[in-house]
Amino acid sequence: MSKIIFFSIPAHGHTNPTLPVVTELVKRGHEVWYYSFVEFRGKIEQTGAKFISCDKFLPTVSEEELNRKAGKDFAALIEMVVDTTIALDEKVCAELKEFQPDCIVSDSVCFWGKLFAKKLRIPYVCSTTSFAFNQHTAKLMKRGIKELFRMITGMRRINKKIQLLTANGYQVDRFISIIQNDNETDTIVYTTKEFQPLADTFSDRYTFVGPSIRQSSKTPVVKKQRKVIYISLGTVLNQNKGFYQSCIQAFTDSDYEIVMSIGEKTERASLGHIPSNFMIKNRLDQVAVLQKADVFITHCGMNSVNESLYYGVPMVLYPLHSEQGLVADRVAELGAGIKLQGNKPKNIAKAAAELLRDLNYYKNAQKLSVSFQHAGGASKAADVILGKVGKES
Numbered sequence: 001m002s003k004i005i006f007f008s009i010p011a012h013g014h015t016n017p018t019l020p021v022v023t024e025l026v027k028r029g030h031e032v033w034y035y036s037f038v039e040f041r042g043k044i045e046q047t048g049a050k051f052i053s054c055d056k057f058l059p060t061v062s063e064e065e066l067n068r069k070a071g072k073d074f075a076a077l078i079e080m081v082v083d084t085t086i087a088l089d090e091k092v093c094a095e096l097k098e099f100q101p102d103c104i105v106s107d108s109v110c111f112w113g114k115l116f117a118k119k120l121r122i123p124y125v126c127s128t129t130s131f132a133f134n135q136h137t138a139k140l141m142k143r144g145i146k147e148l149f150r151m152i153t154g155m156r157r158i159n160k161k162i163q164l165l166t167a168n169g170y171q172v173d174r175f176i177s178i179i180q181n182d183n184e185t186d187t188i189v190y191t192t193k194e195f196q197p198l199a200d201t202f203s204d205r206y207t208f209v210g211p212s213i214r215q216s217s218k219t220p221v222v223k224k225q226r227k228v229i230y231i232s233l234g235t236v237l238n239q240n241k242g243f244y245q246s247c248i249q250a251f252t253d254s255d256y257e258i259v260m261s262i263g264e265k266t267e268r269a270s271l272g273h274i275p276s277n278f279m280i281k282n283r284l285d286q287v288a289v290l291q292k293a294d295v296f297i298t299h300c301g302m303n304s305v306n307e308s309l310y311y312g313v314p315m316v317l318y319p320l321h322s323e324q325g326l327v328a329d330r331v332a333e334l335g336a337g338i339k340l341q342g343n344k345p346k347n348i349a350k351a352a353a354e355l356l357r358d359l360n361y362y363k364n365a366q367k368l369s370v371s372f373q374h375a376g377g378a379s380k381a382a383d384v385i386l387g388k389v390g391k392e393s
Contacts (some may be wrong), residue, residue: 002030002389003099006049007106007113008127010058012035012235013303014107015044017129017190017212020378021105021385022047028382033099035092035172035207037355043121052095057087077109077158082161085112108133108187115170123388126187127381130302130323131330134183136201140326151384154198186388191306196369197330207384210375211306214287222279222292224261229352230293230313232261232286233320234301241342243318247297248278249345250352259289295355297348305331312369314361316340316351335364341347 004025008015021033022032026048034049035300037058044051058080093116096104101122106113108128131137163227165172175371183203193199193208231247233240245260251258252275261284264267268280287307290296296308300319305327308315315337317328331337338361355361376383 002102004030004032005101005104006034007110008036009107009110015040018127019043019047020212020214021381022049024378024382041349058084078158078161081111082165085115092116105385119170125385125388126185128187128189131196132189132202136198138199188384192371192375207381210372210377211310212378213310226257227294228257228292229295230259230289231297233299244271246343246345247348250349295352300328302327309368310372311382312366314365316354336368
């Protein structure tokens, strides 16, 4: 039996793909500890892993703010990472020395897991829930002027934090070595080589396992009497009443069945009159809905796109920041979706109609679906982790 540690940040998009992997490892008889945050306790304990809370060591930050930092403000992200690493240092290092894990698996943005592994010389596997990131894919990121300005002006703050890490026994040469995937590091990527941009620039230490899709036990709420359009802006940046109202105007009295998830913080009543062909909920089982959908209007979060392509559903692409823009560009490049050219009702209606009219979008999504479903998923990810510690799975 191996002893395996997982670390992740308090974000659904970074935690959820790891849970089927943890379930697989526990099912194979291995002991797993998961350092996470109380919001995810129930999900983690359902896998059979031991949950360990890091809440009191992380500076108070919402998931929305965390995603903003990860997508737009690297200096703020590095500051948070360093502060969290140092705050956790005494507790985690003492526990790991006693537990003596065989391997640490840490999210690519949860840099403290990577730093603990390096400091304690524990075998390490990187878990990447977005596209793998190196100097080549970085050039594909279309950052705005504000983002570039924040990065340039934040370098002094970043360097101070790197010095603080060094003073606390962490060997870090420069901040890019923390955030960039390393060709010498065993890395699990939750997509396929077919979908990963510039896949040939990554070494064979990268294993593209495809989406780690949980099994849905819920019955789809979709009647499927006509074409189904599913609309969701994810779990974080989803307070966008104007966009939802534009969708209502776009598809009122249309010959489509519309299923729309608006998030916990948007009041259904605030959207005005709801047409009879609409089903609007604060939360839906996305995996269940996508198995019935014909088109997905999405914010282009990596998990949402992965799930859509896994089930062969073409997309209307509405990215909200640069990382999501990169995902949207890749979907459009592979012919499985259309980028929205404006968020007015006419733009939304036109894009959805084009996806349903031109079967090539469906065929391209189906091709990617085949590659996703045969990539190995959670089982292959578990094999990588166990291979790292030299154990037979």
